[in-house]
Amino acid sequence: MSNINPPRRPPRIRAPLRITNEGALFASLIVLPQNDPWWKELIEWLAYHHTWSISTVTSIAWVVIAFIFIVTNSFTGDLASDFNPDGQGVGSLWLWLLPIVIGWLQISPKCDEDRVRSAVKKANEIAYAATDTHPVLAKELTEERAIYLASGEEDEVLRCDEMVTAPIYNYARFLPWVQAVEKVSETFRVASERYHHHDSVDPMIGWITMGDRIRDSSSKPHDRNRVGNVSQVARYCQFDPHYRHADFRSKWGPNVFSRIAIASDLAFMLQWGTVGAAFIVVYYTPTTGEQYSFTFLLLVNTEGLTHRSAGLGCRSASYLLFGALSTIVWHLLLISSLLVHYVATSSPSSAYTGSRLLNLQRYDGGRSYPLRLSIARHFAIFLRRLAKLVATFNALWILAICLFQFGNFFDTCYCNSSVFGRGRGAYNVIELVASDVGPMKNAWVGGVCLAGGTAFLFVGFVNVFIEPTTSRKLRSGEY
Template sequence: MRLFPVVLLCALATTTAYGVDFDRCLKSVQNGDHGTGRIGATDNEGNILNDVQNAIGLTYTLCVQACGGGPEPFDWSTFSREFSAWLLPWLALISQLPFGPKDRLDNIESVLLTVGSPTLAAYSLALTVLNGRWIARRFSKYTYPNVRNAVRALSSLQQAPIQVSDRDGLLASLIVLPQNDEWWKELIEWLEYPHTWSVSAVTSIAWVVIAYAFTVVDSFTGDLSPDWVRNTCGQSVASIWLWLLPVVVGWLLVSPKCNEERLRNAMLRANLLAYVATDSQVLLARRLSKDHHAIDLALVELEDDNLRVDERNTAPVYNFARFLPWVQSVETILLCLEAASARCERHESVDNDNEWVLTQPNEKPDMRHRMGNLRQVARYCTMEGLQLHPSRKSRGRWGPNVRSRIITASLFALFLQWGTWAAIIIVYFTPTTGLGCRSASYILFGVLSTLVWMLLLASSLLSHCVTASRPNRACRWLSIELRRLGKLVATFNALWIVATCFFQFTNFYDNCYCNSAVFGRRHSAFNVIVIVFGDTSRRMWDAWIGGTFLGSGVAIIFVTFVVLHINPTLPKELESQSQTEDICVCRCN
C-alpha cells in the first residue's frame, strides 16, 4: 500500500520536470526544423507525407527526436477536475460494498479482493442469488413444519460458516420437536440485520450515474481538439469502473446478513431456546453438558484453520469459499426434513403408540405426533423403511446442481468483467488507434481479474476436497498457496487500476511511446497530434457510441439477472392449530 503514493509522486515529478508540448513539436516539424521531405510527418492514418507542412502526426521515431521521450507537463487544474468528475464518484461508491468482519484488516482485504477481481465479486453475488432460488425450490416439495423458516434462515446464513451436527439427536430434535418452532422463528427475527438501501447508498449511486451521464455527454460535445480528445479518456475510466455499479446495486437488492457480531449473537440467542429429546424427557439443550448445537457458526473453529480461512470472513465477496460447505450443510438438514416429511405424509407419529389425528391439509400435525424420546426422534429423521425415488438415493460429496450453478455464476461474472471491453474499445479507436498503454492497461486489469477468480475458485474446490474426503497433504498445500497467490495478484490489480486512472489524469501516458500505440503498431507506430474530420474521426465516434452502449448494456443485464433471481417463492408455512398451541403451552410449562 505504501508504494502507491510513491509511484504517484514519481509520476507527478516526471510529468512536471520533463514535460513536452506536442503542439509546439508539430509546429517545429511543419516549419522544417527537423528537415523536409519524407522524414516521418504523417496524416491521421499514419501515411508518411512528402510535404511536412501538411503534417498532423509524427512517426514514433520522429516524435522522440522532435519532442523527446517524456510526457506532457502535469496540470493541477485539469487533474483535479478530471479526478473529481470521473474517478472520485467510483471510489466513493466502494464504501457501499457490504462489509462484515470485525477486523478492519479483513474488511480492507475484502475491498482489495473486490476491486482487484470484479470477476470474483460478481461470481460470489451471482452464486448467492442462485443459491437462494435453488434452496427455495429444493425445500418446496416438503410440507413439514418450519420448512419456510428453514429456507429463510439457511439463505441468510450464506455469509457465515455454518456447521450442522446430528450427534445425540440434536438436529432431529430441532426439526421434529414442536418446542423448537420458537427456535426457528427467533433465529429468523434476529437475523434481520440487512445491508440494504440507505440515504448514503442512494446518494452514492445517484452521484455515480449522474457523473457517468455527464461524462458521456461531454464526450460527444467537443470540437476534436487534441486536448479534448485526450481528456475524453475520462469516458474510458468511467467504463472500466462500470462493473462496480451493478455489484453494489446487486448486493443492496440481496441484502446480505454479513455483520459478524450480529450473526454470532443471533445464533447464540437462538440456541438458548433449543430443545433436545433425551431418553426420558425433552430438555433445553443448554441444560445438558454439551458444547455443540444442531446448527451453529464455525467462526471460532476456523480461526486457526489455515486451509479454510476464507470461509470465516463474513464479507459476501467470500461466498465463493463457503459455497460447497454451505450446500453440504443444507443437504444434511434436508435429509432429516425429507424423512420427517415423508413419515408425516404417511401419518406416522414419532411415538408409534400415538394414534394419528387427522388435520386440515394446511395445518401442522398435532403436537402429540411430534413428541418422543431420543431414539424415536432420531429414527423419525432417517430413511429407514422409506422408499424414495431412485434419483434421491445417491448423494455425492459436492451436492445437487452444484456444477450448473458454478457454470451459470461464472458465465455472468465473466460477462460483467469483460464488459471492460467498452473501455478498451473507446481508447483503442481513439487516435492514435491501436493497442497502446491505456488499452493494454485495461486488458491487463481484466486478465488479472479473471486470473484471481480462477486461482481462488480452484483453491476453494481443493479445500472442499481435502475437507470432505480423505485429507491430502499435497492438495492442502496447493489450496493454501493458490489462495495466497490469488490475493497477492488481486492486491496488485486493485492498486494497478487506480494507478492507471491516476496516470491518465496526470498526463503520464501522454508521451510519444503511449500516444503512438507502439504496443500494437510496432515499427509502424505514429502519434496523431491533430485530429481532422474523416474516416478516423467517424470510426472514433462509432467506437465511443458502441462502447457506451456495451458497458451500460452489460451492467443493466447483470442487474436484471439479480432482480429476476432474488425473492424466490418460498414453501408454504403450515398453520398452527389452536388446540396444539394450548397443549404446547401446558407441556412446555
C-alpha cells in the same frame, strides 16, 4: 421451521455454517414441538437489512448522472480537435460497481459476524434435544449444537477465508454452504414425507388430525405426533427408500458445478463488459499528446497522417492487463476453494457427513495427513496466497493507471504511438482527418452500450432470482 414446512424464508446468512445430527440434535430441532420458538427467534434476531435508504439512492443516482455527463461531454464539441477518451474509459471501467451495490442492497445477505454469531448463540440457548425419556435443553445435555458457526477449532490456515464473513470471501463458503443447505433441505423433505403419510414420531401413537387445519399443507402436526425418544426422532428424519425423495450423499452438492459455471459466467460478463468497454474506447481512439505533439516527430510515419493510429498502447494494454489478472485471480481462488472442500470432506470426520469437523490442528500435531490430502492442502493454501498477492497488485495497478491517465503520465511519444500494437511501424497522430472521426465515434458508442448493457443484464439476472415480497408474505402467512 419445525412445523415440517418453514413458515418464513430463511435469512441469507453468509457465515461458516455447520450442521450436525450427532445425538439426533438436528432431527430434534426439526421434529420436537419445543423447538418451534428456536426457528422463530433465530429469524427475528437476524431480521436486519442492508436495504435502500435516501443516502444510498442518492449515491447511486449521482454515479449514474455523473456517468451520463461524462458520456454526453465526450460526444459534444469538436471531436477533431478534442478527442480525449480518458473520462469515458475510466467511467466504463468502474461501472461494474453500480450493479454490484444494487444487487447487494436487494439481496441483503447477513454477513455481520458479531450479529450472526450472537443470533445463533442466543437461539441455541433455547434449543431442545431428544433423550431416552423426555426432551431437555441441549445445553444441559452436551456442548454440541445442531446448527453452529465454525470457529477456531478447525484448520485455521486451510480455511481462514471461510471463517471471515465479509462478502468478498463468499467464494470460500460456497461449497460448504451448499452442503449445509442441502442437508437441511433433505432432512426437512424426509420429515415432510412422513408427515404427509401421517407417520408419528413414536409409532405407538396414532395420528391425530387437526380438524380443518389438516387441509392446509402448511399446518403443523399435532404435538403428540412429534414427540419420541432419541432413536425414534433420529429415525423419523432418516432416508426411507419407500418414499419419493432421493438420498443426498454427494460431497459436492447437486448441480454445484453448473451453479459455479453460471455464477462465473455472469461475473465474467460484468467484468469484461465494463473492462472491455474501456478497452474499446481507448483502443479505437487515435492518441495524441497535448504537450508533445510536435516533439515526437521521430516516431511519426509520413503516411500516418491519413490513417488511424488506433491500436494497443499504454492505456488499452493497462486495461487489458487488469482484466486478465482479475480473471486469473478468480480461477486461482476457485481452484483453491475446490481443494479446500475436497480436503475437508475427505477427512475421517466432518460436519458434512454428520458430525463435527476433525480437529485438524491436533491432527497435524499428533499425526500427518494422508499424502494426497497433504498435497492438496498445501497446494490450496499456496494458490490462495498467490491469488491474494496478485489481487493486491492488480488493485494498486488499476488505481495507479487511473491516476496516470488524468495526470497525463501516458501523454508521451511512446504511449501516444500505440507501440505495443504497431511495433516498429508505430506513429503519432498530429491531427485527425475526417475519416478518423466516424470510426472513433462508433467505437465510443459501442463501448458505452457494452458497459451499460452488461450492467443492466447483471441487475436483471439478480432480480429474476429474488423472491417477490408479495410471494414471501403470502407463504409466511403475513397476508
